[in-house]
Amino acid sequence: MAIADLMDQVVTTRLDELVSWCRKNSLWPMPFATACCGIELMAVGASRHDIARFGSEVFRFSPRQCDLMIVAGRVVMKMLPVLQRIWQQMPEPKWCISMGACASTGGVFDTYCVVQGIDRFIPVDMYVPGCPPRPEQLIQAVVDLQEKIQREGTMFGKEFYIASRQQTKRALQEP
């Protein structure tokens, strides 16, 4: 068999890109739904909006089977240790979407018990604004996250260590 015969049957690429391509097209979400954003999250999974079109329809309620945490809703002081534990139980590589105003900033709940943004305590890749966001917005976040994984994903997770340094910088700016 000559080399010329192989030309239309072979693709060459970098290993990192191949792995990222595999990962981005089968994100398994862990729904951490604590409030009304959770209802929109269900709508995203249901037939009308159908997140299966983007390969992440397999919602698993065990963190050990998931690689995308979607935090939908406000997180209070009593819930945050639970959130951190579930985040730690998820296997690498993993990503996090902070869905809605409350998960991202605390929203209107600027009170003694509501955590003012989960990104103070766990790493977040995508923020979805809205109260609650439309399902299309969450789908856009998933698509953007797929782009991000394709763009900077590496086989052994080098990008996570860079992100860790950035988060340290952000944490130092907190009051």
Added chain:
Amino acid sequence: MPIEETVNALRVAFGDLPVSKFRGDTRAVVPTEKIYEALELLKEKHGFDLLIDITCVDYLNYPGAKDRFGLVYLLAGTVTNQRLTIRAFVNEPEPRVRSVASLWEGANWLEREVWDMFGIQFEGHPDLRRILMPEEFTAFPLRKDYPMQGLGERHNFPVLKRGES
């Protein structure tokens, strides 16, 4: 039995209580040390078999208020179809009042909530622990001298970073 008779019975037992009416609801203020006896009388003799709620008001900086905390007991009679509001005032330091958990089982969690939010001690309560806030929380967040944004408790958690988690 009209509600006036109940109020008169309360007055016979506990002296001349301040009683007011608002939109058909009757309210009576009972001396704090007599609150258990008053509620027992209402439950046993006047058919107020249902405790709707126990809650509290902080009157700090309230114009004309003489006492710091006002406890509110909302009672109802499921047979007589009557409602009655009983109030009692407690003050710092160490606001305490006798628990009514032995009269109504449902008072258990209601009193725990008032303790959690306002720090009012219920003497004789079977299990006076926090019910809403975490165990390690030390303040009483619904008191008026507690800041709206808290005292930094909500930021007091370890930060998980990418590399470590």
